[in-house]
Amino acid sequence: MKKVLTKDLSIGDKILKFDRSWMETDFLKHKFIIKDQATIDRIKRNDIQYVYVDAQSSEEKKVEKIYGGEPEEIIEEAAELNENNLIDLDDFNSTTEIYKESIKIVKSVLEDIRGGKLFNTGAVKNVAENITELTMRNKGVLASVTKLRQHDDYTFQHSMNVSIYSASLAAHLGLKEPEIERIASAGLLHDVGKMLVPTDVLNKPGKLTDDEFSIMKNHVQLGYDFLKKQGLPQDMLRLPYEHHERFDGSGYPRGLVDKDISIEGKIGAVVDIYDAITSDRVYHKGMEPPSALKLMFKWADSHINKKVFEFFIMNIGIYPVGSLVLMSTNELAVVGKTNLNKPTAPVVLVFMNKKGQRLPFKAVNLAKSSVNDQKIIGPVNPEKIDIPDEIYTYIDNMNKAE
Numbered sequence: 001m002k003k004v005l006t007k008d009l010s011i012g013d014k015i016l017k018f019d020r021s022w023m024e025t026d027f028l029k030h031k032f033i034i035k036d037q038a039t040i041d042r043i044k045r046n047d048i049q050y051v052y053v054d055a056q057s058s059e060e061k062k063v064e065k066i067y068g069g070e071p072e073e074i075i076e077e078a079a080e081l082n083e084n085n086l087i088d089l090d091d092f093n094s095t096t097e098i099y100k101e102s103i104k105i106v107k108s109v110l111e112d113i114r115g116g117k118l119f120n121t122g123a124v125k126n127v128a129e130n131i132t133e134l135t136m137r138n139k140g141v142l143a144s145v146t147k148l149r150q151h152d153d154y155t156f157q158h159s160m161n162v163s164i165y166s167a168s169l170a171a172h173l174g175l176k177e178p179e180i181e182r183i184a185s186a187g188l189l190h191d192v193g194k195m196l197v198p199t200d201v202l203n204k205p206g207k208l209t210d211d212e213f214s215i216m217k218n219h220v221q222l223g224y225d226f227l228k229k230q231g232l233p234q235d236m237l238r239l240p241y242e243h244h245e246r247f248d249g250s251g252y253p254r255g256l257v258d259k260d261i262s263i264e265g266k267i268g269a270v271v272d273i274y275d276a277i278t279s280d281r282v283y284h285k286g287m288e289p290p291s292a293l294k295l296m297f298k299w300a301d302s303h304i305n306k307k308v309f310e311f312f313i314m315n316i317g318i319y320p321v322g323s324l325v326l327m328s329t330n331e332l333a334v335v336g337k338t339n340l341n342k343p344t345a346p347v348v349l350v351f352m353n354k355k356g357q358r359l360p361f362k363a364v365n366l367a368k369s370s371v372n373d374q375k376i377i378g379p380v381n382p383e384k385i386d387i388p389d390e391i392y393t394y395i396d397n398m399n400k401a402e
């Protein structure tokens with residue numbers, strides 16, 4: 001429940017309570033969803049200064065619209081959500097640096113643990129603080145750099161990504177800064193137990209035998225015991241301890257069901273699965289985000305909590321026609337045409353490199369498997385970029401052609 005001034009109300013907000021007894025107003029009930037401006041005006045006329053609203057209702061409404069809607073609506077809605085997440089190129093460069101440096105720190109912390117040393121809590125805190133600060137400033141910028149493959153050792157980059165996605169998801173869920181930072185730390189440490197699993201099992205490329213799989217699963221208990229012994233507070237242990245628990249109780253180590261899994265555990269499960277299936281590994285290529293999301297949809301309410309998953313979708317960019325985006329090739333492009341069945345892979349018109357030098361522009365269809373290595377990193381703030389008119393003419397014709 002959130003206290004909101006009457007002047008800040010908007011359509012879609014779910015009112016739970018007024019600042020006075022309902023007898024003193026001309027409303028018959030206090031619990032309702034604002035459907036139109038007239039209702040807001042009526043609340044004002046009743047001289048109600050503030051109301052209590054359901055803290056998540058308007059965000060939830062957006063998510064519902066995203067998933068209930070037609071592809072065109074999905075794109076429009078997601079674009080609106082992305083508006084606050086525009087990347088400034090300077091910001092992006094410094095974020096990329098922070099990301100790279102942080103992975104190195106995570107690596108050294110985790111390798112210390114593997115070597116039987118005490119781990120460096122200060123280093124973990126520093127990285128978590130950076131992640132939190134960047135997330136609070138812009139929920140999208142860090143999530144966008146997770147797509148840059150920086151490290152050949154999966155475990156370190158995965159720990160970093162789980163931390164970033166968890167922090168961003170926590171922010172989308174409306175958690176406050178100290179909680180976000182705690183979750184960012186927990187994300188960095190979620191797989192410490194793997195450092196205590198024999199490396200031949202951990203790095204075995206093929207399928208694990210039943211025995212090896214039990215050893216591997218044991219990383220959760222090992223990690224929990226280790227972190228507890230290091231004196232980490234209980235609330236920081238929840239994500240590491242519960243990230244393999246599943247909605248229907250089929251997870252491990254304790255077989256908890258949804259109602260017994262903490263919010264940290266639910267966040268951990270969603271982001272751990274997402275990063276695992278979208279990451280390139282030595283022996284297989286990661287899935288593209290749209291296929292990963294589709295697959296995860298099937299698991300909603302059997303393996304993962306659907307609500308939490310729906311909020312996670314907001315971490316994944318969908319870009320409308322005409323928006324300026326940064327490509328994984330370090331080039332800038334304008335989205336030319338949306339592939340409706342693959343909204344995260346449109347046709348883009350590449351026209352400039354990141355230094356601002358014009359390139360002969362070319363259309364690239366990201367939905368084609370031949371351009372697998374090219375991805376959109378994120379939406380760019382177009383203010384300082386000079387986009388040539390010919391691109392817009394081209395886009396117009398391209399969309400008129402059908």
Ligand SMILES: [Fe+2]
Nearest residue numbers: 190191243244
């Ligand atoms: Fe794990």
